[in-house]
Each structure stands twice: as C-alpha cells, then as structure tokens.
Amino acid sequence: MSLLEVRDLAVSYDARRAVEGISLTVEPGEMVAVVGESGSGKTTTAHAIIGLLPPNATLDGGQILLGGTDLATWSDRRMESIRGAQIGLIPQDPSNSLNPVKTVGAQIGEVLRIHKRGDRRTISRRVVDLLTRVGLPDPETRARQYPHELSGGMRQRVLIAIAIALEPRLIIADEPTSALDVTVQRRILDLIDDLRAEFGTAVLLVTHDLGIAANRSDRLVVMKDGRIEEQGPSSQVLSAPQAAYTGQLLRDAPALSVREFRAVDEAVDETVTQEPAIVVRDLVKEFRVGRRPFRAVDGVSFDVRPGTTHALVGESGSGKTTTARMVVRFAEPTSGTVTIAGAGTGRDFRRHVQLVYQNPYGSLDPRQSVAAIVAEPLRNFRLGDRAARRTRVRDLMERVALPESLLERGPRELSGGQRQRVAIARALAVDPAVVVLDEAVSALDVTVQAQILDLLEELQRDLGLTYLFISHDLAVVRQISHTVSVMNKGRIVEFGTTQRVFTDPRHDYTRELLAAIPEPVL
Amino acid sequence: MTRYVLRRVGQAALVLWAAFTAGYVLLWLLPGDSILIKFQNPELGLSPQQISEIRAYYGGGDPPLVGYLHTLLGFLRGGFGYSIDTGTPVVERLAEALPETAKLATAGFALAVLIAVVIAFAAGYSRTSWLRGALLAVPSLFISVPAFWLGILLIQVFSFRLGLVPVIGGSPAQQLILPVLTLAVPISAPIAQVLARGIDQVYTQPFVPVVAAKGASRRWILWRHVARNAVLPALTVAGMTFGELIAGSVVTETVFGRNGVGRLTEQAVNAQDTPVMLAVVVLASTVFVLVNLAVDLLFPVLDPRLKAAA
Incomplete structure (x- = not known):
C-alpha cells in the first residue's frame, strides 16, 4: 500500500x-x-x-x-x-x-x-x-x-x-x-x-x-x-x-539549457574605440549599524562597454543592490565615482538611465491604467503633446509585444510577465541608453522568464542599450550577460567575460557558487 | 536599552513643558478677565482701586514673562497657585476632584478594553461571515454615539424605567455603573477597530499556517500566536484614548452630576479661572505623557524585534 x-x-x-x-x-x-x-x-x-x-x-x-x-x-x-x-x-x-x-x-x-x-x-x-x-x-x-x-x-x-x-x-x-x-x-x-x-x-x-x-x-x-x-x-x-x-x-529552465555564451565582440565593433558606457571606480558605501560603520560596498570598480550586458552576481548581502542604487543615483556613495557617458545632471540623468525593479507588481501604481503608467515618464519630461504621447505609448507596447487591448487595464488584471513588460516599456519611454535591471526576472516563472530574457536581448540589439543586470541567479546571468562581476561581502572577487568566469572560475567563491547550481541533466 | 529609556523620559519631560507653555500662552491670550467676572458685581461694592489691588495680589500685574516663570517655578515645586473663583489653593480643589475621576477613568478604560477585546476576538474567531460582519459593525456604531445622549439614555432606561440603578443615593459602586458605561462605550470603538484589523492582518502572515501544520487548534493559534502580534498596534491606540478620558469625563461628569476633574474643568471655564484651567491642562498632559511613556517602554518587551532597534 x-x-x-x-x-x-x-x-x-x-x-x-x-x-x-x-x-x-x-x-x-x-x-x-x-x-x-x-x-x-x-x-x-x-x-x-x-x-x-x-x-x-x-x-x-x-x-x-x-x-x-x-x-x-x-x-x-x-x-x-x-x-x-x-x-x-x-x-x-x-x-x-x-x-x-x-x-x-x-x-x-x-x-x-x-x-x-x-x-x-x-x-x-x-x-x-x-x-x-x-x-x-x-x-x-x-x-x-x-x-x-x-x-x-x-x-x-x-x-x-x-x-x-x-x-x-x-x-x-x-x-x-x-x-x-x-x-x-x-x-x-x-x-x-x-x-x-x-x-x-x-x-x-x-x-x-x-x-x-x-x-x-x-x-x-x-x-x-x-x-x-x-x-x-x-x-x-x-x-x-x-x-x-x-x-x-x-x-x-535556464539551469538546464546549454546555450551559447554571449560574446562581447559580437555586440561591439572593435574597430571603433568607444568610451565605456558605465565606469565605476572605487565605489564605497558605509551604513551605520548602531555605533560601528558597516561597509556594504567596499571598493567596487568595473567598466561596461556600450551595447553590452554586465552582470553583478552575488548572494543576499553581497552589496550588489546597493551598488546598483548608487549607479542610478538613488544612493550617495561614501566615496568613489560613477561615470555614465552622455548622462546629464539632475533630473535629466533619468532620461539617460532607467531602472527596472524585481517586483513587477509593487513597482506599478495599481490605480493607474497601463497607458497612464507607460506615458508617465513622457508627461514628467513634457515630451510631445497628448497625441504624440499616445502614439509613443502604442509603439512601446508593440516593442514589448503587449496587445493594445491592455492599455486601459490596471496592473492587477495583468499576469506577472505582462507586468514586467509594462515596467520595461515604461523604462524605455524616454529613450534611455542605460537600463539597470535589479533582479528583473527573478519573480517570474521559467517560461515567462525565458520570454522576458529574449525580449531584453532583442531590445538591446535593436536599440543599442547597455544593461547592468543585478541577479542572484547564475543560470540567468550566464544566459543574458556578456561580462560578469561576482560580488561577495561588498567586494568584487572575480571579473571577466561570462564564458571565462563560468568555464574557468579562478576564485574559490565563484567555484562554490557554480557548484551549487543544479547540474545540467540533458 | 538604558539610552532608549532615558531618551523616552527626556522626550516626555519636553512634551510636558511644551504643554504647560502652550496652555499658559493660550490662557493668557484669552480675552476674558477672571478678576472682573468675580469682583465687578456691584453688590460687592468694590472700587476699581480695590480691584486692581486684588489683581496685584493674584500676580496679574506682573509682565507676562515674569508671570510665566513665576508660575512655571510654582508648578515645578508642586504649587499650582490659588483658584480665583473660590480663593482656595488649586491643589486642594484638584485633590478633591482627582480621586473621583481616577475611579471613573480607570474603570471606564478597563471596561472599554474588555469590550474591545471581546468584540475583536469574537470577530476573529467566528467562522460565520454574517456574525463577523455584525460584530465588526459594532465599533462604528459605538463611535457615533454622543456621550451626553448615551448618558441620558442610560439614566432613562436603567434608573427610571427599570429602576435597576438609583439616581440619587446608592452605594459608590452603584453610582459608578452608568457613568463608567457612558465613558467606556465610545472609547472602546477605536481600540476594537484597530485590534480587529490587527487580528485579520496577523492571520494573513505565513507563520499562521505553519502553526496550524503543527496540529494547533484554532483557539491555540488565536490566543498563543495571533493575539500577541495583534495587540501591538492596539496598545498605541489604547494609550492615546486613555489621555482622552479626562476630556471625555467633562460631559460624563456633568450629565451624572459627579464632582470630578471634568466638572472642575467645566466650572473653571465658566468662571475663567485661569490657575485651575492651567492646572487641569498640565494634569491631563501628565496623564497622557505618562501613559504613552508606559506604552513606549512596553513595546520592546512585547516585540523582541524592537529591542534591537531600541
């Protein structure tokens, strides 16, 4: 029995x-x-x-x-x-x-x-x-x-x-x-x-x-x-x-698929020397916990070439999100610099750098329609008149493969994947050059995750976007990124092309992380 | 932890001082003149000369700042000055009124908490939705009942119609029943509402099914897990409402003819008896500050997460 x-x-x-x-x-x-x-x-x-x-x-x-x-x-x-x-x-x-x-x-x-x-x-x-x-x-x-x-x-x-x-x-x-x-x-x-x-x-x-x-x-x-x-x-x-x-x-399932690595030279024309899209130098962020200071980010440096994806990968408490917040200027570094090529100052900075969050539900105002959510950045920056904005929203919906019929719906009526597409459309509304994706696919089911990752790749190719991709999920990072920084306790312990880091890890911590991913079974 | 306590006590002292100052300034700005109200009656036959001498005797002739400092110093020493209306020390009048109100307020508050707990927990425990809905509607009803009306209604029903409680005479305990009820009903409402919402909110926490998966009964889950988590926000509200009791007792004591702080306040306002009013303001804020200080200090005991923050 x-x-x-x-x-x-x-x-x-x-x-x-x-x-x-x-x-x-x-x-x-x-x-x-x-x-x-x-x-x-x-x-x-x-x-x-x-x-x-x-x-x-x-x-x-x-x-x-x-x-x-x-x-x-x-x-x-x-x-x-x-x-x-x-x-x-x-x-x-x-x-x-x-x-x-x-x-x-x-x-x-x-x-x-x-x-x-x-x-x-x-x-x-x-x-x-x-x-x-x-x-x-x-x-x-x-x-x-x-x-x-x-x-x-x-x-x-x-x-x-x-x-x-x-x-x-x-x-x-x-x-x-x-x-x-x-x-x-x-x-x-x-x-x-x-x-x-x-x-x-x-x-x-x-x-x-x-x-x-x-x-x-x-x-x-x-x-x-x-x-x-x-x-x-x-x-x-x-x-x-x-x-x-x-x-x-x-x-x-990203852990199980054996896809090709994305190579940097495919995305970048080597004959033209370009300045990096993002330059981070000796970034430090201290928080005060009681009386003693705590270094959440401890001397982080990296470059990201335009049109490529750089992943910051690490476990909770590694400082990856704090680093991302400093890159998008939501947090002030204790010391160190972040330079984003071509970005303006003050509010104009937000036209150049956009952020997509982890929780696609929490980051969308439940009282607004999808159309209003996607058009909000355009309204904020006073871009175009009403008719032009409406056309732009339609284009964006098409870009992220959402049917126009969703425009008048609220976020509550959408699935997780649709919500994240709306968040991406909103981020792209002001034509940014850099998009920071903070665990942007972590809350999604694998099938939806795969679709969103494909969408992100396609958008990068078409629009020449530079991504900073924050994730704890090595399998996803392996698929989307060109270069990787592995973070542990506020420091970058390993940096390199995705292929090199995943096939020839040099730091013990990277090896431990890789060993913890379930083995490909196919 | 010691630092947390010291900081809270310091803040409490600051609030008291601010309440005293605000009270003093407001009373000083009031257009009325208590000395004139009492002494200008022609039957007393006082000349303007004599009235201004009386004014000087009460310290009315001092420049405002001197008067303020003089009064503040007096309060710090425990001397509240003299009532202009009766000429007796304010301390005596307070000492007379305070025990009555303390009895009324404590009993009223205890009853209010009891009513709130019964309503909120019965609603949290009930599985039939109409019963739950009915129970949750009770606080809204309670909060809409004016105290004077409820007091008169209770006297009508219980004393005159049913004759259960004597209107005049009767033991001190009997005399307390109706005023306590009148005071408790409206203040139980916000406590019940916050407690009921807290219980609902705790029930949605992921740890509740985990406790159920241990084999715990509904009663076990409600009393041992949900209650302690739900009581925290209700405690804050309870602390605030306790402070309102002094204000609430004005109406209740007037309706039931009890000589308490509420009654004293009413008389002092009518006579524009500034020293008494100021003393009542300071007394009310002292009670309010002390109760909320106690709540603040109780919080980390009930929720260990706050101990770290403290």
Missing part, C-alpha cells in the same frame, strides 16, 4: 477550479517532486493534503488516502491530530514563517506540546537535540533566540526541525529553498536528503525549479493549469518527456 494516494482531487477557489481531478502516489521513504509554474495548482494540492486550504477554497471531490484512511472526509478538528504528527510541513518563505515574538526554542517545542509529548524538561532537551540534528551550532543559545536574530538559512533549518520533530511519515516541502541563496539552498536540500535517509520519511517536494526537482527526486509530477501533464520516474521524464509542456519547461 502506498503511504499517500491522492485520487481525482478537485479543489476550487470561490467556485473557480484550481485543481482538476489529479491523482498521484507517494511510497514510503520516497521523494516525489511536483513541478509547475505559478497557478498550476501545485501548492493547492500540497495544502489540500495537509488540510490547510484557505477559507475561500473548497474540496470538490476526490480522496486523500494516508495509509489507507481518507483524510478528505475528516473535519478540521480531527485533522489536528494528523498535522505535525503524521504529516509535517516545510514552508516556503523562512523569513515570515516563524512567529516574530516567540523564541525559536518555544516554536519547536510547541509541536511537542500540542501533541503532548513529554513534560517541560523533556521537551526542552528534545528541542536542543533537534537543533543539533538540523546542523545549528550552539543549539542552547539558538533556542533562546528570536527568529529575527537568525539568518534565512538558519530559520529554514529551524522550520525543518519543527517538521521532523515527531518523525512524521510524510513531509510536505513547499518551495523550501526558493527564498534562499544558492549555496544555502544546496545545504538545506542536502539536509532534507539526509533526514529522509535517516528516518525513512517520504517527501512531497513542491517546486517551480526543475533543476532542483530533477536532481533530488525519485519521481516527478508535472502540473499545468490544475492538471497533471505527466508523471513518472524522474530520469525517464527528463530524458524522454512525453508531454509537450514538459519539453517546453526543460528548454526554458
């Missing part, structure tokens, strides 16, 4: 179907990965299994058999005995998944208290054991600390400790590493693998990252629009995908 068997599960939100009759099984000790893009129903499926669907969701039909018992018919009250004890959950975002006003130890001990496993002293001893087991140094101290005193990786370890505390038979891991840096990501996945081997726990891994799914799982379930497109042993699905959609996912 399978440990978990889901039969014909159907879930809807406010009478709109999100999961449409899916069936899957998890055997004891097995890792099954459910892969899909946002809106595919993968998280809904996972939450239905543990009985934690939001209030506006209803279970329309199907069975959820855990060891032969159908949980779908159980009341919320009855499910309480299963949650934590038989099914554990490792949530997505470690930064908000712990109660900020309770100590880490109290939150691990809580699962033991709820299920009445031992008195106060036994529980506090078990908490320390668990913290040790998930690899946190100095567990006694950690247990007394609050979540905000731990790093993202440490918090995720705490959440894993909570999930394994009662040694459940099944753990649901919902995007357990997508909010973490690559090197931390690998260590967390290794830990989950070790624990699986040690306790024989089965894991249902929900992820958008095909690379992780391919590397870690025994079996793969590919979901799209609430249905299962394909499922089977991971190696088989990856080597011979049956569904067209799986093939597309494999092609679009």
